[in-house]
Amino acid sequence: MRALRSIHAALRPGGVLLDIQPARHDSWVEIQHGDRTLRVAELDESPGYDAERAAQTALQTVVDDKLFAPEADLFFTYRYHFDSFDAWVEQMNGWERIVMSPELRERVREALAATPGKLSVARNMHAARFRRL
């Protein structure tokens, strides 16, 4: 809330706030195999749910307080491409809002052995534009 109020104070009247956040429940580990994209496993993003809820609440509060007005939004896919299994593991271990379980690791390793290809993670993202009132 304080962050959004500070942003409101820093923006000129009529200015624009653009918020980009991962959208829930649609992030996947994939293997790019030739022209095909094989979905290997959906990522468990539950550690981020509280933060996501807090962000949504904060945005809704500044809208209710008539500091900002929602104008437009869209979804898009943000993809990470990894040059190796180890690069994927390293990246995943650094994400606090993703569960990197031994089962997931093994499942991806096995899938990559069965279907050699390029490993990627596709995250569904939400971008929303708000007008500063």
Added chain:
Amino acid sequence: MAVLRDPEGNETRALHQLVSFTSKDVLEIGCGDGRLTWRYADVARSALGLDPSASAVESAWAALPARLRPTVRFQVADVITAELPAEAFDVALLAWSL
């Protein structure tokens, strides 16, 4: 070991689809290493990137292209403590930061 982020440019497309950065003063909160800054800074009038991570801001300064030096600045700060000037920006960008 390498990671390529959004080589398809989907984030850049979404960014420019929703906001015009042309000749705008932009405040970017959670700028990290400047990954997103380079996607709009060429057309902005000015850009100030904030991030609480000193190492991230150091990386952003190091990666700042010479052509953007007159218009882009980075600062180790969060938006609450940064003591920003009032009503000084046209666009505020919050990417993965709220």
